[in-house]
Amino acid sequence: MKINNLDTIIESGLCVGCGICQSLAGRETVTMEVSPDQRLRPRTKKPLADVAFQKIVQVCPGVTLRGPTKDQAGPAGTTHNTFGPITCLYRGWASNENVRFHGASGGVLTALATHLLESGKVEAVLHVEASAEEPIMTNARVSTSARQIYDGAQSRYGPGAPLTKVHHLLDANCVFLVIGKPCDIAAIKNLARFDERVETQIPYMFTMFCGGLPSLQMPSDMAEHFGVKVNELSRFRFRGDGWPGLTHMETQDGRSFDLTYQECYLSENTPWTYDAQFRCKICPDSIGELADVVCADDGSVLENEKPMDRAVPGLSIIISRTPKGEVLLRDAESSGAIVLESLSEAELVTMHASHIPRKIGWPARTLGLVLAGNPTIKVRRFRRAKAILASGPIDFLKNLIGTFRRVRRGVVVEVGFNKS
Numbered sequence: 001m002k003i004n005n006l007d008t009i010i011e012s013g014l015c016v017g018c019g020i021c022q023s024l025a026g027r028e029t030v031t032m033e034v035s036p037d038q039r040l041r042p043r044t045k046k047p048l049a050d051v052a053f054q055k056i057v058q059v060c061p062g063v064t065l066r067g068p069t070k071d072q073a074g075p076a077g078t079t080h081n082t083f084g085p086i087t088c089l090y091r092g093w094a095s096n097e098n099v100r101f102h103g104a105s106g107g108v109l110t111a112l113a114t115h116l117l118e119s120g121k122v123e124a125v126l127h128v129e130a131s132a133e134e135p136i137m138t139n140a141r142v143s144t145s146a147r148q149i150y151d152g153a154q155s156r157y158g159p160g161a162p163l164t165k166v167h168h169l170l171d172a173n174c175v176f177l178v179i180g181k182p183c184d185i186a187a188i189k190n191l192a193r194f195d196e197r198v199e200t201q202i203p204y205m206f207t208m209f210c211g212g213l214p215s216l217q218m219p220s221d222m223a224e225h226f227g228v229k230v231n232e233l234s235r236f237r238f239r240g241d242g243w244p245g246l247t248h249m250e251t252q253d254g255r256s257f258d259l260t261y262q263e264c265y266l267s268e269n270t271p272w273t274y275d276a277q278f279r280c281k282i283c284p285d286s287i288g289e290l291a292d293v294v295c296a297d298d299g300s301v302l303e304n305e306k307p308m309d310r311a312v313p314g315l316s317i318i319i320s321r322t323p324k325g326e327v328l329l330r331d332a333e334s335s336g337a338i339v340l341e342s343l344s345e346a347e348l349v350t351m352h353a354s355h356i357p358r359k360i361g362w363p364a365r366t367l368g369l370v371l372a373g374n375p376t377i378k379v380r381r382f383r384r385a386k387a388i389l390a391s392g393p394i395d396f397l398k399n400l401i402g403t404f405r406r407v408r409r410g411v412v413v414e415v416g417f418n419k420s
């Protein structure tokens with residue numbers, strides 16, 4: 001199957017819902033809408049010229065993924081075989097206690113973004129926020145004040161299309177920071193190959209470790225569990241406000257409901273599932289190798305190896321991936337924006353071992369797609385040979401055959417809009 005329109009990208013299970021195709025083509029031609037599978041996907045409203053479509057394909061992170069170049073990744077010896085470029089590694093948190101409490105982990109992404117804005121290194125921050133009108137939805141947000149950045153803090157475990165506003169900001173000559181999932185950052189890196197404004201106008205990119213992106217069905221089922229319809233909600237917060245933070249719902253008539261992290265994601269037989277999109281299952285970069293700084297949860301505040309049911313001040317794992325990211329972390333520490341403590345690579349690997357199977361399984365899975373006749377991600381510079389070696393022949397074959405069979409059974413097919 002060849003990729004010749006946006007619906008093929010969706011129906012092949014490759015779309016991540018980043019929204020950069022809308023940004024490239026313009027809203028009158030492509031709009032991000034909720035698909036029959038309850039994910040944000042691009043609907044083609046007017047036929048796309050071939051040149052415009054080819055450009056989208058080259059920027060689309062569902063289809064094209066290029067790993068860090070040697071000069072991006074810092075000095076030789078700083079790239080971990082599985083966890084990617086690490087120019088420095090810390091445990092840390094936002095010095096401001098409100099930010100630390102409000103953020104998803106230790107509020108570090110929010111503190112760093114605020115530091116960049118207040119030190120004049122950027123004029124705006126492109127990230128996401130909960131929708132005020134439909135609280136389970138997530139909107140792209142351009143923040144130009146510390147308060148606005150703070151309001152966007154938390155992890156949104158749902159579709160958000162953060163990149164729909166990229167060209168609006170580039171055209172306005174704005175210098176801005178992008179915070180997004182690793183695949184969102186990959187889209188910006190792909191764009192930089194065609195648009196030289198990216199280099200000067202997007203001087204910093206931040207991301208997070210990413211366990212995959214569920215559909216809108218998950219929060220909708222969580223609300224339904226309490227007998228609440230999504231149109232009755234006035235607020236839906238996935239987590240934050242303490243670590244790991246409660247999933248918190250409020251209704252327009254004043255009721256409120258909470259679920260602990262364990263109830264949400266670690267309990268069996270719940271009426272909801274973390275239904276991550278197919279692209280997440282073959283993701284070569286769920287740990288954000290392309291950003292300047294990446295943050296993750298610090299599991300050292302676990303109780304009995306599980307996130308506790310009560311909220312405590314959060315801790316973040318912080319990795320700088322580039323020399324620029326490293327300088328930024330030291331600046332932010334000196335200016336009092338964040339607190340940093342040392343962390344070893346061994347602690348990182350132990351805490352985030354759950355990411356290893358995907359980081360070493362993607363070559364077999366993407367090959368399984370090709371052999372089954374499906375389009376796949378074109379992946380460059382993600383240490384394919386090392387991943388295959390680390391996976392070993394048995395797991396390689398298991399992943400390859402498993403993906404092949406799933407595709408042949410039609411399991412991965414996602415429903416598009418069929419309007420191209």
Ligand SMILES: Cc1cc2nc3c(=O)[nH]c(=O)nc-3n(C[C@H](O)[C@H](O)[C@H](O)COP(=O)(O)OP(=O)(O)OC[C@H]3O[C@@H](n4cnc5c(N)ncnc54)[C@H](O)[C@@H]3O)c2cc1C
Nearest residue numbers: 103104105106107108109110127128154156210211296297
């Ligand atoms: C879908 C998803 C899956 C994750 N999976 C893991 C995991 O497997 N392991 C792990 O250690 N950590 C995971 N995280 C990351 C973790 O939850 C924290 O986001 C991270 O540690 C940063 O915390 P913080 O307190 O520094 O961020 P905050 O200060 O709370 O800032 C978070 C920033 O990220 C932006 N943001 C939030 N959600 C999204 C989104 N969906 N798309 C784009 N931007 C967004 C916000 O707008 C905000 O600017 C995941 C996050 C998400 C969104």
Ligand code: SF4
Nearest residue numbers: 015016018019021060
């Ligand atoms: S991954 Fe992004 S660019 Fe590619 S089709 Fe989906 S929304 Fe568009």
Ligand code: SF4
Nearest residue numbers: 182183210212280283
């Ligand atoms: S797992 Fe990979 S594809 Fe899925 S949302 Fe995260 S970064 Fe994107």
